Amino acid sequence: MLLRENLGPADIDRLVDEENATASRLIFTDQAIFELEQEKVFAKAWLYIGHESEIPNEGDYVTRNMGTDSVILSRGEHGKAHVLLNSCSHRGTLLCTADAGSTKGFVCAYHGWVFGLDGSLKATADDMALYDGKVDFKTLDLKTVARADSYAGLIFATWDDAAPDLSDYLGDARWYLDLYHNRTPGGMEVLGAPHRWVVDTNWKAGAVNFGADGPHAVKVHGPITAATFGMPPQAVRESLLYSPAVSMGNGHNGILPLIPESLRDQVPAYTGYPPELIELYEQCLTPGQQELSQHLLGGVQTMFPNFSSVQAPAIFNPDGVPINLLAIRLWQPISATQMEIWNWFLVEKEASDEWKQASMLAGVRTFSAAGTFDQDDAEAWVGIAKGIAGQQGSQGEMNFQMTLAYRDKTIPDFPGPGKAYPSIYGEVTEFDVLLEWQKYMSA
Ligand code: FES
């Protein structure tokens, strides 16, 4: 293992090799690199915190993580969302130990200091006058993030004063987020608390895979993919092989699997969507977004660094109709070789209660701790950690060289912004997640 003090700028610059489309295996195993990325990536980038619908009312809160720090997302006065470091300003104790709730403020369990929903110190142990005027209590508010903002119901925050605005950070990715999060006037809502489970592998395994990895869908998930989508395996392969993968800029990437041309006369437009909402999609989406959405066989995205989503139309009953699940998730870093997945299901606010239930069930069966796809993925990703743990296995590179064949091939008349590549097999967008990571690590 590398020692942190031995990691010079030249070593850092070599971790991801853009020209050869390879990355050092150490970035998935080395604890010194992990600690450096907490400073360079997780303390700098905009990170996903939670959904507006999780804290609808004043006093609502949830606890989350930004990198390895615990934070509180609270709804304060006038509907303002606050993101507070979950560490008491007295001696550092974890302030809020609940996952979610509603409160007037936060009381530390150790000496009883009290903080408002905006993090301001309201009271110390016993009488504040005991400090005899010697302490400026304004300096003892909870630490707050440099900025918090939201897009399409998704709340992000950053510790970095110098970070660009969220709208610039997301940039062209907003057009693609709209396909899933901004397609009805009411927007999306979260269905219940997050499912959380620990996987013994580096968080980037998930971020890269959702950036996204096409070929694994027909290998690791082969029979499950075909069965879930109600399509012959060959059609799934054709969809992945000839559908677009998009580099949206700033390390945000995704794939847009489309219903193969050969099946379009058998598959109605907007398959997997609630039919009664199609009119709303046509109101909210641009013509280019509609053109894609009509033929989407789901979609997978990673917003740099660790926020991803997956949509898929699932069929569980041979006589039933496909039902879209939409999962959003965080790849939460714990150590160089361990992450916790946080996974939520979303659905249109305007959907019927029956549809919401069915969509959530489709999600639980596929993309969740017990989901078919996640069990497959966890097996493969833990396999990476095992395969590169040893003295020999940790040497050498991770290979993304399908990139060499595809990176200069873009679709000229693609309806969306960014760079669209003609195959989900291309590895270009997966590798782009690591190129952005390299930029942050080298800065
Ligand atoms: S550590 Fe919180 S009140 Fe003392």
Ligand SMILES: [Fe+2]
């Ligand atoms: Fe997968």
